[in-house]
Amino acid sequence: MTTQPAYSHDSIRAVIWQGDHLRLLDQRRLPADEIWLDCHSADEVAAAIRDLVVRGAPAIGIAAAWGVVIAAQRDPGHLDAALATLRAARPTAVNLMWALDRMKAAIVRGADAAALAREAQAIQDEDLAANRHMGELGAALLGRGVGVLTHCNTGSLATAGFGTALGVIRAGVSAGRIARVFAGETRPWLQGARLTIWELLRDRIPATLVADSAAAHLMKSGDVQWVIVGADRIAANGDVANKIGTYQLAIGARHHGVRFMVVAPSSTVDMSTASGADIEIELRSPDELLAYAGQRTVAAGAQAWNPVFDVTPASLIDAIVTERGVVERPDAGRMAALFGTAR
Numbered sequence: 001m002t003t004q005p006a007y008s009h010d011s012i013r014a015v016i017w018q019g020d021h022l023r024l025l026d027q028r029r030l031p032a033d034e035i036w037l038d039c040h041s042a043d044e045v046a047a048a049i050r051d052l053v054v055r056g057a058p059a060i061g062i063a064a065a066w067g068v069v070i071a072a073q074r075d076p077g078h079l080d081a082a083l084a085t086l087r088a089a090r091p092t093a094v095n096l097m098w099a100l101d102r103m104k105a106a107i108v109r110g111a112d113a114a115a116l117a118r119e120a121q122a123i124q125d126e127d128l129a130a131n132r133h134m135g136e137l138g139a140a141l142l143g144r145g146v147g148v149l150t151h152c153n154t155g156s157l158a159t160a161g162f163g164t165a166l167g168v169i170r171a172g173v174s175a176g177r178i179a180r181v182f183a184g185e186t187r188p189w190l191q192g193a194r195l196t197i198w199e200l201l202r203d204r205i206p207a208t209l210v211a212d213s214a215a216a217h218l219m220k221s222g223d224v225q226w227v228i229v230g231a232d233r234i235a236a237n238g239d240v241a242n243k244i245g246t247y248q249l250a251i252g253a254r255h256h257g258v259r260f261m262v263v264a265p266s267s268t269v270d271m272s273t274a275s276g277a278d279i280e281i282e283l284r285s286p287d288e289l290l291a292y293a294g295q296r297t298v299a300a301g302a303q304a305w306n307p308v309f310d311v312t313p314a315s316l317i318d319a320i321v322t323e324r325g326v327v328e329r330p331d332a333g334r335m336a337a338l339f340g341t342a343r
């Protein structure tokens with residue numbers, strides 16, 4: 001059972017449970033091809049997460065939860081191995097560990113495959129509901145007729161649906177608050193260019209692509225009043241790990257008087273991580289930088305460093321929007337007031 005879209009500007013679902021396997025819209029192939037990949041084992045789900053068939057913090061948590069269900073249906077004697085394989089798929093987005101901890105707790109309570117499927121469905125449904133609520137909360141912070149710049153892809157492709165930062169943009173467009181949407185291309189994997197622009201066009205939201213390196217120039221032009229991004233992990237002091245390039249956007253925004261909003265469900269908040277310095281940043285293959293669309297673009301023998309996330313300090317963030325509420329000017333005290341001292 002998949003919750004169907006009920007809002008305007010919200011038609012895309014990329015993670016679909018089929019009763020005995022998981023169907024994923026292959027995000028490596030968008031926008032040229034809309035191809036679905038079927039996963040029939042926890043190992044296949046873990047590989048799909050690792051290889052970015054499915055990506056975005058909430059979506060990988062949801063996919064991993066369904067991976068546990070497949071393991072419970074097909075190989076219930078090896079659930080711990082399945083949990084470990086899924087957990088190791090990617091290191092930075094805490095939603096992955098959060099979802100697996102929740103599935104593990106259900107297993108400890110004695111859940112069978114059917115009960116685990118209900119838990120995975122609850123994780124997916126709660127994410128969609130959180131996104132819709134955050135959309136309303138975040139849109140309410142915007143003025144009227146504003147321009148926004150977003151980064152990476154935080155939409156239906158990255159979540160159960162509607163999206164986090166892109167959910168605020170969907171809600172803001174629906175409410176007539178947003179006049180212009182700019183999306184950074186998000187080198188090197190091009191989540192912004194390939195996925196966000198496709199998603200927005202599909203849902204009839206006009207958007208303009210900019211090179212990542214055009215962001216400061218765009219902010220100086222006055223066409224953007226808010227930068228709105230998602231998160232992969234939010235530490236107890238309000239520091240935010242998100243797609244590489246987010247940190248430089250926050251610096252540029254502060255310099256130009258542009259406001260900076262982070263939108264993420266509470267499953268992205270990790271109160272057991274004290275600060276951004278404690279967050280593991282995923283390093284991916286240098287080949288993602290050294291080649292483009294399978295074609296080598298850099299001289300043979302060159303080296304490349306490819307961290308795919310960075311940490312934006314809380315001091316550069318105007319608001320963190322979660323489904324539990326908004327933390328303005330986040331710091332450890334304000335985070336603890338909303339989330340307690342440990343999750």
Ligand code: MRU
Pocket residue numbers: 055056057058093151152153154155158159163164165191229230231232242243244308
């Ligand atoms: O490497 P990715 O594409 O999984 O990175 C995704 C991001 O950084 C998103 O901004 C984040 O996961 C939030 S998605 C709602």
